[in-house]
Amino acid sequence: MSRFRVAVDRALVSLPTFSDDIARAIVEIAYLTMAVDGELRDEELDAFSVIAAILVSDGGRLNDNDLRDWLDHLHVEGGQEAVLARLGKAVSRLNGDIEARRMAYRVACLMAMSDLDAADREFEFDLDLIASLELEQDDADQILADVNAAITPPEN
Numbered sequence: 001m002s003r004f005r006v007a008v009d010r011a012l013v014s015l016p017t018f019s020d021d022i023a024r025a026i027v028e029i030a031y032l033t034m035a036v037d038g039e040l041r042d043e044e045l046d047a048f049s050v051i052a053a054i055l056v057s058d059g060g061r062l063n064d065n066d067l068r069d070w071l072d073h074l075h076v077e078g079g080q081e082a083v084l085a086r087l088g089k090a091v092s093r094l095n096g097d098i099e100a101r102r103m104a105y106r107v108a109c110l111m112a113m114s115d116l117d118a119a120d121r122e123f124e125f126d127l128d129l130i131a132s133l134e135l136e137q138d139d140a141d142q143i144l145a146d147v148n149a150a151i152t153p154p155e156n
Helices: 003-011 020-035 042-056 064-074 079-092 098-114 120-132 137-151
Strands: none
Touching (some): 003 042, 003 137, 020 042, 020 064, 020 079, 020 098, 020 120, 042 064, 079 120, 098 120
């Protein structure tokens, strides 16, 4: 099991059960988080595969065909405006569920940290995401702190 998979398991501990549509909306938000900078790095694809499998499949890992199907389905053409439009649609599918909105932000934080590269577009997207999810800044800060703690290796 990869270190990132262990970190994801820790970050998504006690995962609430969501309907299939809400889980797929959360996965779409994860995809948009990694796609916003215009690059899909191997680390991000691995992270997306793990997260999508946990949220919408048997909890394993997506096989290459399933991963390709997801990526083809979620692909965004048109740059930042298209990503933000898709974000709005994905957030609306969460039906105002506060736990789903918090989970979407948690998963987005995991995706953003998976490649260990903070781009300006990702920072701007984070602000747009918090606003779109209608999260209080304190709530978003706590989720980010929880995710950081989950992915930070324990010190010996």
